[in-house]
Amino acid sequence: MQETTNILHSIPTDPLTGALSVPIYQTSTFQQEAPGVNKGFDYSRSNNPTRKALEDCIAQLENGIAGFAFASGLAAVDAVIKLCQSGDEILAVDDIYGGTFRSFEKLYKKFGITARYVDTSDLDAVHQAIRRKTKIIWLETPTNPTLKISDIQAIAEIAKVHGCLLVVDNTFASPALQKPLDLGADIVLHSGTKYLAGHSDVIAGLIAVKTQELADEIKFIQNATGSILGPWDSWLTLRGIQTLELRIEKQCRTALEVARHLVSLDAVDQVNYPGLFFHPNHELAGKQQKQYGAVISFSFKEDSKEIAETFVCNTKLFKLAESLGGVKSLCCHPASMTHKGTPAETRQKAGISDSLVRLSIGLEAPEDLINDLDEAIKKIKVEPELVQ
Numbered sequence: 001m002q003e004t005t006n007i008l009h010s011i012p013t014d015p016l017t018g019a020l021s022v023p024i025y026q027t028s029t030f031q032q033e034a035p036g037v038n039k040g041f042d043y044s045r046s047n048n049p050t051r052k053a054l055e056d057c058i059a060q061l062e063n064g065i066a067g068f069a070f071a072s073g074l075a076a077v078d079a080v081i082k083l084c085q086s087g088d089e090i091l092a093v094d095d096i097y098g099g100t101f102r103s104f105e106k107l108y109k110k111f112g113i114t115a116r117y118v119d120t121s122d123l124d125a126v127h128q129a130i131r132r133k134t135k136i137i138w139l140e141t142p143t144n145p146t147l148k149i150s151d152i153q154a155i156a157e158i159a160k161v162h163g164c165l166l167v168v169d170n171t172f173a174s175p176a177l178q179k180p181l182d183l184g185a186d187i188v189l190h191s192g193t194k195y196l197a198g199h200s201d202v203i204a205g206l207i208a209v210k211t212q213e214l215a216d217e218i219k220f221i222q223n224a225t226g227s228i229l230g231p232w233d234s235w236l237t238l239r240g241i242q243t244l245e246l247r248i249e250k251q252c253r254t255a256l257e258v259a260r261h262l263v264s265l266d267a268v269d270q271v272n273y274p275g276l277f278f279h280p281n282h283e284l285a286g287k288q289q290k291q292y293g294a295v296i297s298f299s300f301k302e303d304s305k306e307i308a309e310t311f312v313c314n315t316k317l318f319k320l321a322e323s324l325g326g327v328k329s330l331c332c333h334p335a336s337m338t339h340k341g342t343p344a345e346t347r348q349k350a351g352i353s354d355s356l357v358r359l360s361i362g363l364e365a366p367e368d369l370i371n372d373l374d375e376a377i378k379k380i381k382v383e384p385e386l387v388q
């Protein structure tokens, strides 16, 4: 079945009224017929019909056995870390999302759960980095903001040999482009805030798992910690997901056009986009993903913060903001925004130069976006102090 057909029909009609749109069950509790006798719902932290519709939807989309919705992407990250116990180690992709890095380093280290980082696009490096106490291998692919790709299937095999779990943060690709559970991962998680909800109007986190054992564990953690997504935000996320495939297909096509245009510009140095033939992981991206994604990053030939800042302040359609995956295009300057807290040397090593700019491609017409970029680049050139 085609993806959109699958998504639309994974969302149930309301059994009580026949409502095609899942009702927002804004209730904390449910009347019981007798003590312990209920219709499958007793208290909304444990289970809520609107949240359940979303949870079943993400499970189906990711081909998992069960899905879970959390208050944010980071709450979903937190639930997965809680599968570990003191003494366990997480082996993570080296340019991992900053908030996940912060959880590993600033929250869980003191409980004896440690993380080490490796370039997971290098399979030998992954092999060599695994220790007896490695409990989880944690991937993001593509990564933020340099868009490195890791081979999920190959790393799933390594994980299996060593008896560890493979967790994939699938936020940048979304299930419309890549299905990690089908490639051998055990757990897939999302910041639903990005492509899944897709309209820059909600903060949400989602998890799908492959086995009943993991489903039981995550369900226990979700209920025990209470970091659930509310019914209204569940409904908004569900509403967004219904057009996921349509949106992302168009966004990816536009991204390829924009990336090719950036390559042709004199002022631009490196363009990072997996869809470009010279991207180091182009072939793997083509094999592993349906399309190449809708995030691009690039640097300027004159590698200065000022150039990049002038640029991002002069785009009109590309709004200067953190986040990605929405219907409106966004731009950001990682060195002074998302990666401000990262030491300069670590940033440079990760390929996040001073002039690196990240673009999230929305649903505007490609020619309008290209025109907007061209006009902003002209502003750089006419700044007198920059021309000297």
Ligand SMILES: *Cc1c(COP(=O)(O)O)cnc(C)c1O
Binding pocket: 072, 073, 074, 075, 097, 099, 100, 140, 144, 169, 171, 172, 190, 191, 192, 193, 194, 203, 204, 205
């Ligand atoms: C945004 C993001 C998160 C965190 O999600 P929130 O919804 O902001 O809590 C986690 N991982 C990746 C890759 C992200 O881009």
